[in-house]
Amino acid sequence: MGIAETCKPALAIGCKWGGTEEAPLVLFPEGAMKVQSTGLAILALCDGQRTFVDIVTELQRQYFGADPKRIREDATTFLEQLHEKRIVDY
Amino acid sequence: MLPNPLALIAEITHRCPLHCVYCSNPLELAAANSELKTEDWLRVFAEAAHMGVLHLHLTGGEPLARTDLEQLTAAAHQDGLYTNLITSGLGLSRERLKRLVDAGLDHIQLSFQDSQQERADWIAGTKSHAHKVELAGWIREHRIAFTVNLVVHRQNLDNLEETIAFIENLRPDRIEIAHTQYYGWALENRASLMPTAAQLENALLVVAAAEARFKGKIRVDSVLPDYYAQFPKACMGGWGRRLMLIDPAGKALPCHAAGVIPGMVFDNVREHSLQTIWSDSSAFQRFRGESWMQEPCRSCERRTEDFGGCRCQAFLLTGDAAATDPVCSLAPTHSVVLQTLAQSPADVISPTSLEENWKYRPNPSRV
Numbered sequence: 001m002g003i004a005e006t007c008k009p010a011l012a013i014g015c016k017w018g019g020t021e022e023a024p025l026v027l028f029p030e031g032a033m034k035v036q037s038t039g040l041a042i043l044a045l046c047d048g049q050r051t052f053v054d055i056v057t058e059l060q061r062q063y064f065g066a067d068p069k070r071i072r073e074d075a076t077t078f079l080e081q082l083h084e085k086r087i088v089d090y
Numbered sequence: 091m092l093p094n095p096l097a098l099i100a101e102i103t104h105r106c107p108l109h110c111v112y113c114s115n116p117l118e119l120a121a122a123n124s125e126l127k128t129e130d131w132l133r134v135f136a137e138a139a140h141m142g143v144l145h146l147h148l149t150g151g152e153p154l155a156r157t158d159l160e161q162l163t164a165a166a167h168q169d170g171l172y173t174n175l176i177t178s179g180l181g182l183s184r185e186r187l188k189r190l191v192d193a194g195l196d197h198i199q200l201s202f203q204d205s206q207q208e209r210a211d212w213i214a215g216t217k218s219h220a221h222k223v224e225l226a227g228w229i230r231e232h233r234i235a236f237t238v239n240l241v242v243h244r245q246n247l248d249n250l251e252e253t254i255a256f257i258e259n260l261r262p263d264r265i266e267i268a269h270t271q272y273y274g275w276a277l278e279n280r281a282s283l284m285p286t287a288a289q290l291e292n293a294l295l296v297v298a299a300a301e302a303r304f305k306g307k308i309r310v311d312s313v314l315p316d317y318y319a320q321f322p323k324a325c326m327g328g329w330g331r332r333l334m335l336i337d338p339a340g341k342a343l344p345c346h347a348a349g350v351i352p353g354m355v356f357d358n359v360r361e362h363s364l365q366t367i368w369s370d371s372s373a374f375q376r377f378r379g380e381s382w383m384q385e386p387c388r389s390c391e392r393r394t395e396d397f398g399g400c401r402c403q404a405f406l407l408t409g410d411a412a413a414t415d416p417v418c419s420l421a422p423t424h425s426v427v428l429q430t431l432a433q434s435p436a437d438v439i440s441p442t443s444l445e446e447n448w449k450y451r452p453n454p455s456r457v
Binding site: 014019025029030031083085 | 199235263
């Protein structure tokens with residue numbers, strides 16, 4: 001398990017941002033998913049440019065004071081779940 | 091406050107080069123010359139986006155039969171709608187596909203009937219399989235979501251494993267395996283389409299194995315045959331709760347089949363705004379909420395999950411659209427479903443004896 005440090009996560013084919021600024025959604029062929037708080041912070045960084053390490057580093061900066069190891073674990077779990085649902089590719 | 095719909099199903103035409111024996115279109119097809127004009131659809135899409143609708147499903151008939159499909163797609167995309175094309179692929183050249191992708195199409199769902207050309211063409215009532223295979227390759231040249239849809243029934247379930255392997259080679263992002271739902275033309279052909287219990291049992295295992303094998307690569311969604319289920323499906327996510335369907339002539343319906351229910355009046359988008367129809371039309375209000383429910387639904391704790399099942403099926407099988415969906419094991423009329431399953435012959439028809447067995451869906455009249 002785990003995500004390669006150098007991979008560049010991005011929204012999968014057919015997935016795109018929708019909804020409003022207050023209530024953002026990720027749209028995909030069979031529906032939509034609400035994205036909130038830390039999930040939104042993680043997914044907003046998945047632009048296909050940043051590597052997984054870049055994303056974790058940026059989250060650790062944004063959530064300064066939280067356990068950096070925990071942040072990495074949470075980001076890993078979140079992205080793995082979305083990968084399984086074919087919402088994120090890496 | 092009543093939430094607005096999440097998705098709009100636009101049946102932009104009932105014309106179709108295929109004649110599938112399980113087509114979900116109504117028996118009374120909308121005539122070609124009754125179809126909404128381009129500008130009507132553009133207004134409907136803009137209104138839908140304004141109401142907060144997220145998804146647009148461009149379907150038919152065969153939506154490619156409309157020469158303005160590129161224009162409709164581009165407008166819906168500009169309105170911010172997630173645009174899905176539900177298609178047989180007939181009428182889609184490599185060039186036209188590129189134009190649709192450039193117009194902002196987000197997702198294409200291509201139907202297949204079987205893995206074998208002869209069998210597939212027999213189900214579709216027209217030569218279409220070879221083109222679909224070629225088209226699947228063209229679709230993968232673009233960065234666009236690609237679903238392969240396979241409707242399953244007694245005539246193709248014995249090949250399911252082989253068909254799934256065939257579909258895997260088309261490299262879709264998603265496979266939808268949908269057991270036939272018995273409305274429209276499928277109900278006419280029900281005796282030849284209803285799977286046997288043994289076929290269903292095997293199909294569940296085959297689909298579960300495919301899900302495990304494709305995990306993280308291809309998403310598998312399945313629609314179960316509700317005649318064999320213990321409880322009914324939450325049809326359309328509940329009447330007038332999530333979805334709105336506009337037929338080729340502009341009539342707004344809560345679902346594909348609602349036209350079969352007697353006494354319904356469907357308002358037309360030519361005369362009313364989408365918002366007015368959603369909020370106020372008698373058709374959308376008729377089975378909203380719970381006040382129409384009879385027992386056992388009325389006091390059933392599942393009523394907020396399945397909303398009493400499907401109103402059209404209740405009418406088609408019991409003659410009462412407000413009855414509990416008879417596929418429910420708790421329904422007082424459940425025996426009609428059990429009798430149907432007991433009566434369905436277990437044989438598989440051969441393609442050579444098709445004429446007397448199949449009722450193919452025809453094309454709508456011009457006028």
